[in-house]
Amino acid sequence: MAIRSIIIAPDPRLKIRSKRVKEVDETTAKLMADLLETMYAAPGIGLAAPQIGAAIRVIAVDTARKDDEPTPLQMANPTLLSASKELWTYEEGCLSLPEYYADIKRPAKIRVSYLDETNTKREIEAEELLATCILHEMDHLDGILFVDHISALKRNMILRKLVKIKKLKEQDAA
Numbered sequence: 001m002a003i004r005s006i007i008i009a010p011d012p013r014l015k016i017r018s019k020r021v022k023e024v025d026e027t028t029a030k031l032m033a034d035l036l037e038t039m040y041a042a043p044g045i046g047l048a049a050p051q052i053g054a055a056i057r058v059i060a061v062d063t064a065r066k067d068d069e070p071t072p073l074q075m076a077n078p079t080l081l082s083a084s085k086e087l088w089t090y091e092e093g094c095l096s097l098p099e100y101y102a103d104i105k106r107p108a109k110i111r112v113s114y115l116d117e118t119n120t121k122r123e124i125e126a127e128e129l130l131a132t133c134i135l136h137e138m139d140h141l142d143g144i145l146f147v148d149h150i151s152a153l154k155r156n157m158i159l160r161k162l163v164k165i166k167k168l169k170e171q172d173a174a
């Protein structure tokens with residue numbers, strides 16, 4: 001396993017639609033392990049493959065509290081089977097948009113199918129924080145960031161600030 005670097009927005013690699021995996025073979029399983037390790041190291045509760053530069057439909061999620069047993073989910077080709085009409089609001093953040101947060105409304109309960117790290121087909125029912133986290137990561141697979149759910153005005157303000165921070169970092173590195 002290896003910790004990969006996380007791509008910071010704005011970046012065209014975060015805006016593309018990722019490809020489905022044919023099966024979870026050794027290469028995909030290795031990427032899933034890297035994704036999970038990178039997520040834990042950040043630390044974060046979710047990470048999607050395109051955020052580490054792999055345009056495939058793979059996500060990692062673990063919403064367990066810090067002092068509880070880890071509950072890692074490694075999901076390939078996550079597919080939404082059903083979503084409640086009832087919504088749930090959470091102040092979301094994203095490892096690709098460091099230090100920015102916004103209240104986002106998403107379905108409170110979902111059912112999702114996926115392939116796990118052993119290529120076994122599974123289904124999961126999730127609610128509230130876990131549902132939000134899975135949906136946030138699934139959005140990444142379609143090039144959607146949480147800021148795409150808020151007003152363009154607020155989104156552009158956040159992205160402009162991130163561009164400034166990136167430029168400062170480039171100057172420091174030069």
Ligand code: NI
Pocket residue numbers: 093094095096136137140146
């Ligand atoms: Ni994210």
